[in-house]
Amino acid sequence: MxxxxxxxxxxxxxxxxxxxxxxxxxxxxLADSFRVTFRGRGAHGSMPERSIDPILLAAHAVTRLQGVVSREVAPSDRAVVTVGTFHAGLKENVIPDTAEIALNVRTPTPEVRAKVSAAIHRILTAEALASGAPEPEIVRYNSFPxxxxxxxxxxxxxxxxxxxxxxxxxxxxxxxxxxxxxxxxxxxxxxxxxxxxxxxxxxxxxxxxxxxxxxxxxxxxxxxxxxxxxxxxxxxxxxxxx
Missing domain, CATH: 3.40.630.10 (Zn peptidases)
Known part of the structure; x- marks a missing residue:
């Protein structure tokens, strides 16, 4: 042929x-996309002590992820970590069971890609642990060379x-x-x-x-x-x- x-x-x-x-x-x-599902414990909004709030957990994770580029990637190595979606809950007076975020990551080399990916997984897992929640489900569903x-x-x-x-x-x-x-x-x-x-x-x-x-x-x-x-x-x- x-x-x-x-x-x-x-x-x-x-x-x-x-x-x-x-x-x-x-x-x-290079580009990678991750879908992350945090699993907490739902409860009525008036009884937050009976919940593990996945929204609070996910919000802390989103904030913490901003430090990957600014504090873990050398200024000479360009990288981007963007949280593009955040979905959780259906009613304002109900704490949901789950929260889901999606990340888009851009890195210049395979070495920086590996470093950023490891930092993301570490942060997401640690935030779940800090909230007393199970380990989050992290799925990489897109990857570009x-x-x-x-x-x-x-x-x-x-x-x-x-x-x-x-x-x-x-x-x-x-x-x-x-x-x-x-x-x-x-x-x-x-x-x-x-x-x-x-x-x-x-x-x-x-x-x-x-x-x-x-x-x-x-x-x-x-x-x-x-x-x-x-x-x-x-x-x-x-x-x-x-």
Missing amino acids: PRPAAVLGQHVMPARAGTVHDVTGDAMS RTHNDVELTPSVMDALRAELGAEAVTEMPPLMGSEDVGALADALGVPLVYWFLGRFEGDELEDNPANHTPQFAPVLEPTLTTGVHAALAGILHVLGR
């Missing part, structure tokens, strides 16, 4: 439409994009803390990856434009679409030697 020569990809980002941005080498972080742009192929593909779009339209950018699953495809195939970003708003400054995955996300159709088509074709034709 024919074997792919490379994996090429592109993604919109909050930057000026008509522009392309790339990173050579490590472009995006580091997005690594091939250091040899990426510059030549970007030169092809500059030839197609104009030198001023293609610029280098710093690595992002965001993550993508496209790296898994390149790793599985054992081929180089080149992944770049398309501007998709009218403002020039990053802070002027809504971030991805927000309610305000609404890319302008043009020149975003045309730029993306031309960039993709230029990259593909370059890799194919045409």
Whole structure:
């Protein structure tokens, strides 16, 4: 069977439409998502002494988790620990049996990933113990590899994009803390990856434009679409030697 020569990809980002941005080498972080269920003991809200309150437990855990990045990760190693969901209870006068939170974690290297993961598990388990609750259920349900742009192929593909779009339209950018699953495809195939970003708003400054995955996300159709088509074709034709 024919074997792919490379994996090429592109993604919109909050930057000026008509522009392309790339990173050579490590472009995006590793990512992990965890679902955590704390099990307490429910009771009527007027009798808290008969409960093990999982909401209080989870709230302490959320606060404590903020110290992982600020106090356990070296400033030279970037990391993000975000608690994105918190679900517990159905009635204001009833202490529930369980509380559930979900975490999203971004790290730059496997070593930092292991350190942060160990700290998270330690904190969650210790907070449950401190509340007299059972050990929490911690499930990692999403995991993404580091997005690594091939250091040899990426510059030549970007030169092809500059030839197609104009030198001023293609610029280098710093690595992002965001993550993508496209790296898994390149790793599985054992081929180089080149992944770049398309501007998709009218403002020039990053802070002027809504971030991805927000309610305000609404890319302008043009020149975003045309730029993306031309960039993709230029990259593909370059890799194919045409």
